[in-house]
Amino acid sequence: MGLGAEASSVIKVIQYDITDLDVDAVVNAANTTLLGGGGVDGAIHRAAGPELLEACRKLGGCPTGEARITPGFRLKARWVIHSVGPVWRDGAHGEPQLLESCYRSAFVLAKEAKARSIAFPCISTGVYRYPRQEAARIALKVMYDHNGNFRSIVACCFDAENAAIYRKLLAPSPLSGDDA
Ligand code: ADP
Numbered sequence: 001m002g003l004g005a006e007a008s009s010v011i012k013v014i015q016y017d018i019t020d021l022d023v024d025a026v027v028n029a030a031n032t033t034l035l036g037g038g039g040v041d042g043a044i045h046r047a048a049g050p051e052l053l054e055a056c057r058k059l060g061g062c063p064t065g066e067a068r069i070t071p072g073f074r075l076k077a078r079w080v081i082h083s084v085g086p087v088w089r090d091g092a093h094g095e096p097q098l099l100e101s102c103y104r105s106a107f108v109l110a111k112e113a114k115a116r117s118i119a120f121p122c123i124s125t126g127v128y129r130y131p132r133q134e135a136a137r138i139a140l141k142v143m144y145d146h147n148g149n150f151r152s153i154v155a156c157c158f159d160a161e162n163a164a165i166y167r168k169l170l171a172p173s174p175l176s177g178d179d180a
Contacts, residue, residue: 010147011140011155013170015163018156019047022076024115026156027067027106029123030082034062039126040158049074056082065098067105069113079113081106085124088131096138099124103142111149119154122162136165 018026018040028044031037034056036045045052055070059082062068067083083106086098102123110118120139124130136155143153155170157163 010150011143011153011170013155013157013163013166015157015160017043017158018119018121019043019075021119021154021156023117023119023152023154024077025069025079025081025110025113025118026072026075026077027118027120027123028080028082029121029126029128030062030084032061032064032084034059034068034082040121044075044080047075048072048080052080065101065105067102067109069109077119079110079115081109081118083123085128085130088124088129091131091134095124095130096134099130099135099138100142103139107142107146107149116150117152117154118150119156121156121158122166125162132162132165136162136169140166140169 029040036042036053051073052070059068062082062084064084064086067081069079069081072078072080083102085102086095088095122135125132125135139155143155147153155166157166
């Protein structure tokens with residue numbers, strides 16, 4: 001799956017700490033309680049400050065596959081969009097649909113907030129154990145669907161393995177420049 005030059009000028013793959021990005025909205029890989037956790041969730045809460053937890057408490061949780069929005073508080077980002085990805089079991093428990101839905105839900109909220117730049121972590125690929133290649137395919141498909149509405153869509157990978165997977169999937173096909 002190559003996405004072609006037009007899409008990849010909006011969609012960027014970086015290997016970086018998402019808490020330090022200067023974008024309108026950062027997406028958090030949250031859990032259903034929205035009360036913080038480890039991984040990227042913990043990092044976002046530490047960087048945004050205790051006001052973020054207070055704001056999340058008022059939301060009363062979020063089902064898997066959905067998203068909620070709060071201010072970014074001490075982050076450079078104006079918004080945090082808390083999206084709840086599925087825990088990987090075997091792929092036969094709706095995991096692909098739920099992962100796609102959590103990316104789509106995040107984009108809906110970002111558009112409502114008039115965000116023009118947004119960054120995503122590799123949702124569900126940490127302690128939720130979603131296979132990375134498959135997770136990246138889903139993430140990039142949804143990003144591609146929204147690339148007309150945003151100035152910048154950042155796939156913010158934390159580790160080299162995810163960054164390599166995303167870069168390979170995003171690269172235009174050497175033969176046609178079309179989907180391959
Ligand atoms: P999940 O429970 O959805 O699997 P994790 O936080 O465990 O969430 O992992 C999701 C992804 O976020 C993993 O690929 C992990 O490497 C990545 N990650 C962890 N910390 C950060 C960070 N500061 N910035 C961006 N990505 C991060």
